[in-house]
Amino acid sequence: MRRGALPRLLLLCALALCQGAAAAAPAAPGAPLERLMALLAQRKHGEATFIERDYLTVLTRPLSSSGVLIYDAPDHLEKRTLKPHRITLVFDHGALSATRGGHTYHIDLSAHRQIAPYIEAVSDTLSGNRAALERLFRVSFAGTLARWTLTLRPRQARSSHLRRIRIDGARADIRSVDLLKTNGDHSRMTLGPAPAP
Secondary structure, X not given: OOOOHHHHHHHHHHHHOOOOOOOOEEOOOOOHHHHXXXXXXXXXXXXXXXXXXXXXXXXXXXXXXXXXXXXEOOOEEEEEEEEOOOEEEEEEOOEEXXXXXXXXXXXXXXXXXXXXXXXXXXXXXXXXXXXXXXXXXXXEEEXXXXXXXXEEEEOOHHHOOEEEEEEEEEOOEEEEEEEEXXXXXXXXXXXXXXXXX
């Protein structure tokens, strides 16, 4: 698994499965952000296909991958990358594991403190816990529930490798998730329908 991919995988997996805006402004109490968070938190199960492109400053072309995302409330997240290589990342009941080539690796989250903001963004967004989310991120909402943009910026920029997360969607469906890191690397995940049975 490439360096820096783990936090991004966790966040994109979780946010994606909750499955033309105006300039972003801080959300006020009673604003559409609260209704959006409630809609996202209602989902108990979700599956979506994804196409992800990672733009790294050290490469001239993006890295592309695709696969399936699975979410089961309250805290089971799974990202099955099918192309170009089969890799499964699972976050379940606070434990993280990665499976590649028939081998499963367990990852000690306490040894990877840079992952904490990503995990908090995941759990607080999925649970609809706006107050907890705003403790770690400056949250901006733009648009309406029919077509919206949610932007998360870490409050403690010095301790984070993350500059911002931008999520675009329509009602409870997320259409894309963009992550921008402080070193200029960024990724974009575009979501599609659930895979055919």
